Amino acid sequence: xxxxxxxxxxxxxxxxxxxxxxxxxxxxxxxxxxxxxxxxxxxxxxxxxxxxxxxxxxxxxxxxxxxxxxxxxxxxxxxxxxxxxxxxxxxxxxxxxxxxxxxxxxxxxxxxxxxxxxxxxxxxxxxxxxxxxxxx
Amino acid sequence: xxxxxxxxxxxxxxxxxxxxxxxxxxxxxxxxxxxxxxxxxxxxxxxxxxxxxxxxxxxxxxxxxxxxxxxxxxxxxxxxxxxxxxxxxxxxxxxxxxxxxxxxxxxxxxxxxxxxxxxxxxxxxxxxxxxxxxxxxxxxxxxxxxxxxxxxxxxxxxxxxxxxxxxxxxxxxxxxxxxxxxxxxxxxxxxxxxxxxxxxxxxxxxxxxxxxxxxxxxxxxxxxxxxxxxxxxxxxxxxxxxxxxxxxxxxxxxxxxxxxxxxxxxxxxxxxxxxxxxxxxxxx
Numbered sequence: 001x002x003x004x005x006x007x008x009x010x011x012x013x014x015x016x017x018x019x020x021x022x023x024x025x026x027x028x029x030x031x032x033x034x035x036x037x038x039x040x041x042x043x044x045x046x047x048x049x050x051x052x053x054x055x056x057x058x059x060x061x062x063x064x065x066x067x068x069x070x071x072x073x074x075x076x077x078x079x080x081x082x083x084x085x086x087x088x089x090x091x092x093x094x095x096x097x098x099x100x101x102x103x104x105x106x107x108x109x110x111x112x113x114x115x116x117x118x119x120x121x122x123x124x125x126x127x128x129x130x131x132x133x134x135x136x
Numbered sequence: 137x138x139x140x141x142x143x144x145x146x147x148x149x150x151x152x153x154x155x156x157x158x159x160x161x162x163x164x165x166x167x168x169x170x171x172x173x174x175x176x177x178x179x180x181x182x183x184x185x186x187x188x189x190x191x192x193x194x195x196x197x198x199x200x201x202x203x204x205x206x207x208x209x210x211x212x213x214x215x216x217x218x219x220x221x222x223x224x225x226x227x228x229x230x231x232x233x234x235x236x237x238x239x240x241x242x243x244x245x246x247x248x249x250x251x252x253x254x255x256x257x258x259x260x261x262x263x264x265x266x267x268x269x270x271x272x273x274x275x276x277x278x279x280x281x282x283x284x285x286x287x288x289x290x291x292x293x294x295x296x297x298x299x300x301x302x303x304x305x306x307x308x309x310x311x312x313x314x315x316x317x318x319x320x321x322x323x324x325x326x327x328x329x330x331x332x333x334x335x336x337x338x339x340x341x342x343x344x345x346x347x348x349x350x351x352x353x354x355x356x357x358x359x360x361x362x363x364x365x366x367x368x369x370x371x372x373x374x375x376x377x378x379x380x381x382x383x384x385x386x387x388x389x390x391x392x393x394x395x396x397x398x399x400x401x402x403x404x405x406x407x408x409x410x411x412x413x414x415x416x417x418x419x420x
Contacts, residue, residue, distance in 0.1 A: 011184055013361050014281050016177040030341065045192060046341035047350035071350060073188055075338075082185055084281065084357065119289055 005058045006039045010065065010081045018086055019065065025056040026079060028072055037072075037079060044074040050125050052133055053086070064089040066133045068126045085126075092134040101127035140404065143397045147390060154386035160223070161379035164372045168313060171369035174279075175310070178365060182358055189351045194330040195344035202296040203326045203352045213249045213269065213300040214238060215291070215323070217307035217367045218257035220276045224375035227308060227316065228256040234318055235306050239266055249300060253287065254367070269294065276368050284361035291360075292353060295324045305360075310369035314377055323359060326352060 008026060010019040026037040029051025037044075053065040070083030087093075104124035107116065193199060216235050218228045235250075235257070242248040250266050252258035255273040262268060270290055275283045294300045303324035308316040328348075340347055 011181045013178045013181040013284075013358050014174070016180050032342075043338040044341060045188065045195075045338060045344075045347055047347055069350075069354070071185075071188060071347075071354065073184075073191075080184060082181060082188065082354070084285065084354065119286075 004039050006077050006079055008055065008079045010083065010086050012083055012086050019088070021055065022058040023055045024058060027054040028081065029053070029067060037074065040077060041074050043076070044072065046072050048072055048081070048083070050129050053081070064133060066092055066130045068129070087130070089133050092130050094131060094134045097127045097130040097134070101131065140397065140400050143393060143400060147393045147397065150386050150389050150393065154383055154390065157379045157382040157386060161376055161383060164375040164379060168369055168372035168376060171365055171372060172310070175362070175365050175369060178358070178362060182362065185351070185355055185358055189355055190329055192340070192344050192347045192351055193328045195338065195340055196348055199328060200345065201348050201352055203292065203324060203356070204328065206325050207301045209246055209301040211247045211249055211300045212242060212302045212304065213251055213294065215251040215253065215303060215305045216257040217305065217363060218254035219367070219371040220255040220274055222256060223378060224371050225378035227371055227374040230318060231306060231308060232257060232260050234320070238306065238320065276371070279364060279368055281361055284357050284364055288353065288357040288360050291324065292356060305363055307363050307367045308370040310366045310373060313373045316370040316374055323356065326356065
């Protein structure tokens, strides 16, 4: 049984270790599309984008998290996700996400400098991701 | 000798000031505790990110990234992190003085620029000669990681666009409730220590070089987050100390005023008795 699970932890700068569990399967948003991780995965380092993390926990329960930019490291079977923000789906502050979405859209409409545009676009993506996941 | 009423009023005002400073001290203590807890929570992320960055750097071998590029310094940017508010002893003024000194000591041919984080530093420097490229004020009341990411994004833009060739952070580090240590740390060009044995079989996705492109901005953000938290905790510590000594001083003052009050009262009573005795003597 334990052979098919692996230790998973998700660490953020504001929340410390926000999630720590043994899991049997993990799906993460890679920069070029999402990919899955099973136990005994080879050592890996990869950048993660904005999107959904899906965990099948040991015991069959499933958990989802919204991820905003991060990094995954697999080493000797242990999996670690470093993210600037990661929230369990049921803990997403939808109101805040909606505010952020509105602000980002306003900034995009004003269209100031290109760099501000790029930032606003990212903010918009994060907000949309949060809202979409919170609805599930 | 001032009259009784005046002294009494004075005592009243000192007392209410003391109550305020005492309350401010308590509020500062609570905020400091919150800030130090946030520093603790940031630690695991910082450690692991540092480890991963070292690993990726070792895997990349040749370190080539715009944020690592060393250039001839023509423009240096001082990121001054002060508090938004005063009443915290020498917290802001020491930082400002140090920054002025750094600007003065900038070698000829190098242009100093400022990025002011926190209202106090901005208010001081906006009326002076050094150009302020950017400022961010009123953030500490509701400090959020997004503040670190937006400062980080701006600094990276300035650096990669070649608008500044060196970025130095000037801030107070939180050592303990009663001790703040002033720092001037170079942030950019970033220096990476290649660390950890390069696991031969580690898969880098897409490759170690482009992973640096993800990890370096993340690292810059987390350094800034730490600096903001440190500065905030240090500010509250400084305010706590300042308010404590203000409360003590008010207590001392109250003691003296009370003594004075009692003396005046005594004198008034003595005089009254003397007058009565004198009056009685005159009648008999």
